[in-house]
Amino acid sequence: MCSTASQQAETTYYGGCACGSVRFRMESAPLYVHCCHCRWCQRETGASFALNALIESERVRVLAGAPEVTATPSNSGKGQDIWRCPRCRVALWSNYAGFGDKVSFVRVGTLDEPDRISPDIHIFTESKQPWLVIPEDHSSVERYYDLKQYWPDSSRERLRQLHSAPES
Ligand SMILES: [Zn+2]
Numbered sequence: 001m002c003s004t005a006s007q008q009a010e011t012t013y014y015g016g017c018a019c020g021s022v023r024f025r026m027e028s029a030p031l032y033v034h035c036c037h038c039r040w041c042q043r044e045t046g047a048s049f050a051l052n053a054l055i056e057s058e059r060v061r062v063l064a065g066a067p068e069v070t071a072t073p074s075n076s077g078k079g080q081d082i083w084r085c086p087r088c089r090v091a092l093w094s095n096y097a098g099f100g101d102k103v104s105f106v107r108v109g110t111l112d113e114p115d116r117i118s119p120d121i122h123i124f125t126e127s128k129q130p131w132l133v134i135p136e137d138h139s140s141v142e143r144y145y146d147l148k149q150y151w152p153d154s155s156r157e158r159l160r161q162l163h164s165a166p167e168s
């Protein structure tokens with residue numbers, strides 16, 4: 001089956017850093033989108049939460065520049081790799097120990113059209129900022145969640161294929 005150009009355009013997302021050195025493209029819709037209200041994300045972003053689009057790393061294509069990795073402590077204690085622009089240092093995406101290098105957590109705020117992606121779930125709401133009211137129709141959990149209970153079948157299948165693919 002082939003998809004039309006317009007369908008592809010709908011599921012392609014361009015993004016980049018603040019200085020313009022790094023440009024990238026997400027080549028499909030994300031697997032799932034986390035709005036994380038943990039203290040670590042609050043500190044890293046300097047804001048109230050992080051909005052991360054989880055997607056296969058092979059579907060994040062760097063179009064310009066060369067993001068650099070910074071090892072950063074994480075909530076789990078296992079650390080995360082944050083990929084940043086080498087010039088302006090804006091964080092573009094992360095790899096976490098839990099999902100490994102094959103899944104990237106793209107910072108939705110770095111996309112050119114961030115409004116196109118909204119949270120599938122709010123996590124670590126136990127530490128959300130008190131003024132922030134989560135919409136009633138959004139999934140939310142106090143800490144973390146069981147992927148099998150929340151992810152759509154299509155995303156679980158994509159993850160399964162990713163982990164059954166031979167190492168490149
Ligand atoms: Zn930059």
Ligand SMILES: [Zn+2]
Pocket residue numbers: 036037038039040041042050075124
């Ligand atoms: Zn977090």
